[in-house]
Amino acid sequence: MFLSKFASPVLNLPRVAKRLIVLAxxxxxxVLTVWLAYYLRLDYWISLTNPDFGWxxxxxxxxxLLIAIPLFIVNGFYRAIFRYSGLSAxxxxxxxxxxxxxxxxxxxxxxxxxxxxRTVGIIQPILLMVFVGxxxxxxxxxxxxxYRNQLQLANLPRVLIYGAGATGRQLAGALANSHxxxxxGFIDDxxxxxxxxxxxxKIFNPQDLPGLVETLGVNTVLLAxxxxxxxxxxxxxxxxxxxxxxxxxLPRVTEIxxxxxSVSDLRELDIDDLLGRDPVSPDPKLLSKNILGKVVLVTGAxxxxxSELCRQILKxxxxxxxxxxxxxxxxxxxxxxxxxxxxxxxxGQVILIPFLASVRDEVRMDSILAKFKPQTIFxxxxxxxxxxxxxxxxxxxxxxxxxxxxxxxxxxxxxxxNFVLISTDKAVRPTNVMxxxxxxxxxxxxxxxxxxxxxxxxxxxxxxxxxSSGSVVPLFRQQIxxxxxxxxxxxxxxxxxxxxxxxxxxxxxxSALAKGGDVFLLDMGEPIKIxxxxxxxxxxxxxxxxxxxxxxxDIEIQITGLRPGEKLYEELLIGNxxxxxxxxxxxxxxxxYLPIREFELELLELSRFLNQGKLREASETLCRCVxxxxxxxxxxxxx
Numbered sequence: 036m037f038l039s040k041f042a043s044p045v046l047n048l049p050r051v052a053k054r055l056i057v058l059a060x061x062x063x064x065x066v067l068t069v070w071l072a073y074y075l076r077l078d079y080w081i082s083l084t085n086p087d088f089g090w091x092x093x094x095x096x097x098x099x100l101l102i103a104i105p106l107f108i109v110n111g112f113y114r115a116i117f118r119y120s121g122l123s124a125x126x127x128x129x130x131x132x133x134x135x136x137x138x139x140x141x142x143x144x145x146x147x148x149x150x151x152x153r154t155v156g157i158i159q160p161i162l163l164m165v166f167v168g169x170x171x172x173x174x175x176x177x178x179x180x181x182y183r184n185q186l187q188l189a190n191l192p193r194v195l196i197y198g199a200g201a202t203g204r205q206l207a208g209a210l211a212n213s214h215x216x217x218x219x220g221f222i223d224d225x226x227x228x229x230x231x232x233x234x235x236x237k238i239f240n241p242q243d244l245p246g247l248v249e250t251l252g253v254n255t256v257l258l259a260x261x262x263x264x265x266x267x268x269x270x271x272x273x274x275x276x277x278x279x280x281x282x283x284x285l286p287r288v289t290e291i292x293x294x295x296x297s298v299s300d301l302r303e304l305d306i307d308d309l310l311g312r313d314p315v316s317p318d319p320k321l322l323s324k325n326i327l328g329k330v331v332l333v334t335g336a337x338x339x340x341x342s343e344l345c346r347q348i349l350k351x352x353x354x355x356x357x358x359x360x361x362x363x364x365x366x367x368x369x370x371x372x373x374x375x376x377x378x379x380x381x382x383g384q385v386i387l388i389p390f391l392a393s394v395r396d397e398v399r400m401d402s403i404l405a406k407f408k409p410q411t412i413f414x415x416x417x418x419x420x421x422x423x424x425x426x427x428x429x430x431x432x433x434x435x436x437x438x439x440x441x442x443x444x445x446x447x448x449x450x451x452x453n454f455v456l457i458s459t460d461k462a463v464r465p466t467n468v469m470x471x472x473x474x475x476x477x478x479x480x481x482x483x484x485x486x487x488x489x490x491x492x493x494x495x496x497x498x499x500x501x502x503s504s505g506s507v508v509p510l511f512r513q514q515i516x517x518x519x520x521x522x523x524x525x526x527x528x529x530x531x532x533x534x535x536x537x538x539x540x541x542x543x544x545x546s547a548l549a550k551g552g553d554v555f556l557l558d559m560g561e562p563i564k565i566x567x568x569x570x571x572x573x574x575x576x577x578x579x580x581x582x583x584x585x586x587x588x589d590i591e592i593q594i595t596g597l598r599p600g601e602k603l604y605e606e607l608l609i610g611n612x613x614x615x616x617x618x619x620x621x622x623x624x625x626x627x628y629l630p631i632r633e634f635e636l637e638l639l640e641l642s643r644f645l646n647q648g649k650l651r652e653a654s655e656t657l658c659r660c661v662x663x664x665x666x667x668x669x670x671x672x673x674x
Contacts, residue, residue: 136160281577321544332409335416337365435472464663484552493549498531519590531559
C-alpha cells in the first residue's frame, strides 16, 4: 500500500526524467556491486577511497561505469523503460551483461590491475546481472500493472456525459470500471455547475464542446437526461452535431447503474429522437376494449408491425393470442420472445399459439377461425416493399388483395367482432402496385362493412415506421458502418415517420373507435426530408458529409434516381379534410368505394387475368378500381 501511493506520480513523470532515474539507478548498482565484490573476496568491508588500496577500487568502479552505461544505452535499456520490466528483461540483461562481463574480466582478471583482486572481475559482473535483473522485476511488480492500465485507458474512446444530474452520475459510476470507454468529464446546461467537479470529473459548458473535442480527445457524447422533451433533445443534438462526435444514449440508465444490464447496452441514438414530438400516453380504456380477456389473432405476426402489435397486445392481457405467420423463422422468433414475457389476466396465464399459415390459404385459415373463434383480428400480413412488389405484380395482388379479402370474409363467416387492416399512406393516390393493392384491400373491407351486422371492419392508415424491415434507417446505418456511400433515390424525397411502438399502440386504440368501414389516419407529425435524415445520421455517427463543399468528408450521399412506382411525397387522405376523434393522434377520413357486388365482379376479372398471365390487363383493372392510380407500365420480372 505504501509503495502503491507513489506509483502513479512516478508514471506521470516526463519520459526524460524517468530515463534519467533508471540510468542513475544502474550507475549506483555498478558502484554497489564493486563494493560487494570486494567484501565477498576479502570478507570485510572496505572504503572505496581507502588509502591502503590507493585509487584502484575507484578505478574498478570507474571502469564498470565506462563499460556498463554505454552498453545499456546502445542496447535500448532507456528507450522504452517498461519494455524491459518483465521476465523477458532477464534474458536481455543477461546477454548485455555477459558482454560486459567478458570485457570487465579481461581487464581485471586476465590482465590484472594492482589493488584489485582478480576475482572481483568475475564476481562483480555476476552481482551486476542479478541486481539489474531484480530492479526490472521490481519495476514490473510495482509499476507494471498500473502502467498497462494507463496504456489501456489511453487507448479507450474518450467520452463526455451530457447531463451532470443523478442520471449522469449513475452512468459515470457504471462506466468507472469499464474496459470499453473512458469518461473524461460532464457537460451540463446548468451554469451553476460549470467548472465544478464530480468524483474528479470536471463539468463543462456545452458551448465549449468543440474545444473539448480537441483538448480532451473526445470522440463520443453520452446522453444522460431521460426527462428531456424531444424538442429539447433536438436542440441539443443540433449543437452536438457540429462537433464531429458520435452520440449514444441509454435504454434505462438506472438499470445500468444497478447492474441489471451491462454497459454494452449503450446504443446508438435512435432516429425516433429526431421526430420532434413527445409521445402521447395511450388511453387504457381504448387499449383494452378489444383485447382484454379476448381471443386475439394477428396475421403477419413475425413482421415489424405485426410483432410489435403482439408485444403491445400481450401487455394488455388477452385470453389467447394467436400468431399467424407464413415465415417459419419469423414465427419462431416472435413466439420465443413472447414466451419469455409471461403475462397473466383475470382468467390466468395468456395462451400463445403460433400458426404456420398463409392468409391466402382459405381452407387453413377457415379451420383456425372455426376452432379458436377470435374476437379481434389485426391483419398485418402484406407485401409492402415497393420495388419488390412492383417487380412481382401477381404475388403482390394475390397476397395484399385476395389475402385480405379472404380473411375479411372468414371473419364475417365466423362472427369475429372486430377486424382491423393495417394499411399505408401509399394507398392514397398510389403510383405503385403496393399502394394500389393496399387501397383495394381497404375497399374490400369498406364493401363488406356495408353488409355486415356482426363484424366491425376498420382500417388504419399511416406512413413509414422507423426501424421496420422496409425502413431506410437500418439501411443508412449499415451503409455508414460500411464507410458509405449512402444511396438515396432523390434529393427531395420526403416521408412521414413514426416509431413502431407508437404506431402499434395507436392501431389498437383506433380499433376501439371503429363503428364499421372506418378509415383511420394516424397523425404522423411533420414530414421528414430523407436527405436531411441521412445527413443527420452521418453527423450523429461522429462523421462528416462528403460533398462538393467538403471533398475530404467521410460519407458520401449518392443519388440513384427514383425507382419504378416511387414518388417524392406521400399523403394520408384521398378526399376531404379528416375528422378529429377523441384521440389527439387519431383522425378519421371518408373515402369512396365500390359496392360489394360490383367489387366482387372486379375481383373475379382481376383473378381471371392473373390466372391467364395477363398482367397488363390486371394492371389496367387496378387502375380502373383504384382512384388516382396510374400505372407507369408493367415491370414484373416474368412479364
